Amino acid sequence: MLDFLKKNFLFIVIAVAVVFILFLNNDKVKENDVHSNKVSLQTPAVSKEKEENVSSAAVVDVKGAVVNPGVYEVSLESRVNDVIALAGGFTKNADQTMVNLAQKVQDEMIILIPRKGDPTVSAAQSGGSGARKIRINYASQEEIETLNGIGPSKAQAIIQYRDEFGLFKSTEDLLEVPGIGEITLQNLEDRIQIP
Structure with missing residues (x-):
């Protein structure tokens, strides 16, 4: 056996070296895979945070x-009063x-602060043809009923839709409300404000 080891010593050393190198490379590949997985797991968390x-x-x-x-950037928890302070x-x-x-x-959102004596304010207060726009996302049923072609049932449908699906993003969203069609929407567009 000793004779066999002496004759094949070089081959045995080479074989052990090859196995050792393969073993080290395999560990490095696994380490890189683990590192890659950590990076890929962290990436969605960063984008979710943004x-x-x-x-x-x-x-x-x-x-x-x-x-x-x-134009001001504020928290969604802010109130109009906070923005005016900013x-x-x-x-006067x-x-x-x-x-x-x-x-x-x-x-x-647009926050429009009128001036005292502004003609559009006077028309709105007197109920004239230049009456103020109704903020459809916050209006009460009574306010919605003042719109052309909107009675109690359509006003209630608008409020119910708003409560179930959230605030209207555009005037076209009103078409999703049962009882509101293209013609009704055309009659409303000049009198409603979103947001």
Whole structure:
């Protein structure tokens, strides 16, 4: 046997070296696979975190009688009052009675602060043809019933749809409400505001 080992020593050493190299390479491949899996598992978490940050903010356009009108990014938990504070507050001639300061903001919302004596405000208060727009996402049944072609049953259907499926994103979403067709929507478009 000793004689066999002496004659084949070189082959045995080479065979052990090959097995050793293969064993080390296999461990490195496994380590790289584990590292790749960790990276791929972490990637969705990072993108999910970004999505949560995006979805928890609203971009709001503040116009009219505020010190610094403009576009502001705020939390979706913010109220109109918070956004007006960011805009520097009301000017001296702002008509604060026409604004719901407690309303929660939503993305792409326009907050228009009228000035005292503004003709569009006077027309809205007197119920003239230039009456203010109804914010369909927040309007009461009575407010919705003031719209052309909307009676109690259609107003209730609008509110029920809004409660079940969430806020309307566009005027076309009203077509999903039972009883609202193209013609009714055309009559409403000038009198409703979304958001």
